[in-house]
Amino acid sequence: MKGASRKIDKRASDSKPSGAESSAETAFVSYASPLVDEAIEHANAVREDASPETLHKLRVSLRRLRSLWWAFEPLLDKGENTRQRALFKYLATAAGKTRDWDILIELIAQHERVAREMTPMLEEARGGALATSRETLSNADVKHLLQDALTSASKELNTAHERVPLQAFVDRRVAASERSLKKRIKRASHAKRSDYTAFHEVRKAGKKVRYLLEFFEPVLSGSHKRVLKRLKQIQKRFGTLNDIVASEMLLRDNLGLLAGSGDTGAALDWLRKERKRRMRAAAGLLRKL
Structure with a gap:
């Protein structure tokens, strides 16, 4: 995963506009495409890797997408933009349900006596949450949802009559x-x-x-x-x-x-x-x- 993350970071930095002379409409895809690729990669990783770090990376990548769509909100259809941001939030919440159990387990570990008694049951609950997270993300078909969101927004911006x-x-x-x-x-x-x-x-x-x-x-x-x-x-x-x-x-x-x-x-x-x-x-x- 670390190697993959470095590839993502390099791809993102290589594709971003090098200066301010371009328009916001044409620059959008250079910001959004690497983020979409990153979120898809993390979503795929969750199928095999149930570690807290993998779930955290997926949730963060979806939050970053939501913020980018907010940034371009003035240039996009308001209703569609709201729908897409709600989608990103929904997917992030699905990943977050398991991540929340991870955080609780980490915190309880600081209370040694309580942790000794509670951790087995907390781990079991975390396993149930992970199964639900994986099912939700699988049923949602994250790859196609995110690619469709990118295609839709890019098409709208590329056909805009004005350039900012x-x-x-x-x-x-x-x-x-x-x-x-x-x-x-x-x-x-x-x-x-x-x-x-x-x-x-x-x-x-x-x-x-x-x-x-x-x-x-x-x-x-x-x-x-x-x-x-x-x-x-x-x-x-x-x-x-x-x-x-x-x-x-x-x-x-x-x-x-x-x-x-x-x-x-x-x-x-x-x-x-x-x-x-x-x-x-x-x-x-x-x-x-």
């Missing part, structure tokens, strides 16, 4: 994503500490900005170093918070399935304390941004 300069377009879209992030940071900084949704919105907005900067950095005007520094801080602190919150919810939602597997009460109590601690840390970071 690439640099001007990506500057506007990155600026829009950065404004959205700032709004969510401001909203979360004034929210109650128990309002996780506000914190989660900051994390999602931060991911979108980071993906767009990764896509378009070679042709963007101006420096985005300050934003990138902020994004790294958000990703690290808010990511660990999200892992705790998602794991706590997953455990609560499956108490019946895990009955008799160990001290679930102790596990929930530990997760609750971790959630509060990490919420304080996230709130502290917001005050500094």
Whole structure:
């Protein structure tokens, strides 16, 4: 897989526009095609490789696709764009259901006594989730869905009567994503500490900005170093918070399935304390941004 990933990265870098002189419409496929190939490759790998890393790569590749389609939203049919982004989210969620169990298992491992009692049942539940994820992805026919999405969007853009300069377009879209992030940071900084949704919105907005900067950095005007520094801080602190919150919810939602597997009460109590601690840390970071 590592060798394949390097091939994907090289293919992506080779195919991206080398400058800002091209139009956004003609440049789209050079951004989208490598991402589609990458997602298909990871989806195929999930059939054989059930490791947490493989599932994580698939989910990330689908999130990146969703962000790219958001970036080109002003140039695409609104209804079709919304449908395609919903499709990417659906596929990412299918992969994510198993990944969520992986994260819970990793966290519970930090609580040695609880892990010793609960891990066998958690692993069994993870196996069930993996079977469901594989079935969903197989039935969805990821390869053809993603190729059709690429073909449809490319055709629409290639037949557009007007052409938008690439640099001007990506500057506007990155600026829009950065404004959205700032709004969510401001909203979360004034929210109650128990309002996780506000914190989660900051994390999602931060991911979108980071993906767009990764896509378009070679042709963007101006420096985005300050934003990138902020994004790294958000990703690290808010990511660990999200892992705790998602794991706590997953455990609560499956108490019946895990009955008799160990001290679930102790596990929930530990997760609750971790959630509060990490919420304080996230709130502290917001005050500094």
